[in-house]
Amino acid sequence: MALLRRPILMMARSERVKDLVTSMPVSAGIVTSYVAGEETADAVRVTKELVGQGLATTIDYLGEDTTDAAQAEATVTAYLELLQALHEAGLATSAEVSVKLSAIGQYLPAAEAPAGGARVALENARRICRAAANVGTTVTLDMEDHTTTDATLHTLRELRQDFPGTGAVLQAYLRRTEADCHRLAAEGSRVRLCKGAYDEPEEVAFTDRLEVDRSYVRCLRVLLEGEGYPMIATHDPRMIAIARHLVDETGREPGTYEFQMLYGIRPQEQTRLASLGETVRVYVPYGGEWYGYLMRRLAERPQNLSFFLRSLVSRT
């Protein structure tokens, strides 16, 4: 099954496959099992449900690789509306937001962004961080493929000058990540550690699952021994058990770190950990641009492929 990961991620880049997949109604089971819905109200409703179960959330307005300035602006507007809606529902302190820089301008062509896409993404991220701060919550920058790591970490440094609570994601499959963990394990620094979801070349990434797991544990140790706030993002039972062991070993108190999982994946484990007194935050994606997100989830678990193909066939 692991052999299917790369072909699925490659196939996901085909426009024909994208057209076929996105013609499914969003109600198709496979999409709704990973995505809250298309509207702000869906994200708020799911947050309310999860908070009722003792969980927190981080909400992602779906979209990535935007090359259109109007689309980037619409994404910022969606985040501002979401933060306001969370505030009005009294949920803003239980929910933060996750943002992909490529969705808010990082890849805009020169014609759309004369000062450069990176500048536009930074200014847009600032607007979202300001709105988040105004309602008492924070932003975490998602990490995309390895060509964007330096730019994302640079943007993080800029944002943290005004919004020190801004977090970032590091991917254990990248060979550079242990060094990045050392650099980011400083006081006040929020770092979400995940394994990594993109199709990366061997020069920059571990491709063997066991090597990725070993890297995850090394990085986790660095973060837990450091001064920052580690966000342990994994569904892997072994990584979770090792993390809890390292938490004890490093003398971390509850509230100085948290576990994170994706919406729809191992929900019983999410509530089990919360019932043990752990902080557990669920990553809740919503919006119409679910394609890239869904394909990464399928690539992680090719067993879902048959379910997915059935929902494609029965879409009429």
Ligand SMILES: Cc1cc2nc3c(=O)[nH]c(=O)nc-3n(C[C@H](O)[C@H](O)[C@H](O)COP(=O)(O)OP(=O)(O)OC[C@H]3O[C@@H](n4cnc5c(N)ncnc54)[C@H](O)[C@@H]3O)c2cc1C
């Ligand atoms: C909160 C959060 C934020 C993330 N942000 C990013 C990011 O910014 N950049 C990035 O590259 N990646 C991100 N990821 C994805 C991450 O990199 C992994 O691809 C994903 O979490 C699967 O890895 P795993 O640690 O759960 O371990 P795995 O070994 O892949 O999975 C462990 C177990 O989890 C379950 N599982 C895992 N995936 C699925 C699935 N799709 N469907 C059903 N069950 C599944 C299965 O039981 C599996 O055996 C994020 C993950 C989380 C939890």
